Amino acid sequence: MRRKLAAGNWKMNGSLSSIAMLDHLNRAIEHDASTDVVICPPVTLLNAATQACAQSHIAIGAQDCHSEPKGAFTGDVSAEMIAETGANHIIVGHSERRDGHHETDATIRAKALAAIHAGMTAIICIGESEEQREAGTTLDVLGAQLMGSCPDTATGDTVVVAYEPIWAIGTGKVPSFEQIVEVHNDLRAKLVLRFGDAGNSIRLLYGGSVKASNAQTIFAADNVDGALVGGASLTAEDFAPIVTALQAS
């Protein structure tokens, strides 16, 4: 049985005052053994966030890391440095990094490996553009990203895969239920082909305009083990119902 995972990605949002949200969230959800909850704030808030969650079941993650443990990389942060804050997840390969920072599958695989070596879980993001969706190449594009971005040693403990159609991120547009099922079933088959039994233990999240109003429908899809949530993870009022819907799925 795969544990479910509700992950929130604050992106470049939030300040020290936003840390109070973690306490609100903790009180708004009933923790149960079926579902993990992770919040990924900006790197400047990681220490405060892990301290705020020390007594709760909410885990903290980062949104990116460098592939090297240390060195002359001005402005970058390594997975080891992130681990020191008490965070235990790192998102890698978000489309905003792939597009805005020209990250390739090879870069993302190296970052995922760095996260794993630092003892953390890598949340590896993949997703097709609107043009690729319209051209009918979605499954091929995702398959190539999946194979290129996942380290050979991936297991359910070290890697989570998040399917995030680029055209659904922050737009309010969501793929149809059938489209989500088609992609997640295909990704599962590819994970099993590549990793054998371990491929069955790797969790598959859906991301892109997930909200309380559509969460129940999305979580009913085969092979959707949870969600990576952007905008709706910024407040406990928006995120707690998504966690509750996931627990009930």
Ligand code: PGA
């Ligand atoms: P969104 O973002 O929920 O605001 O669409 C999702 C993401 O980019 O992870």
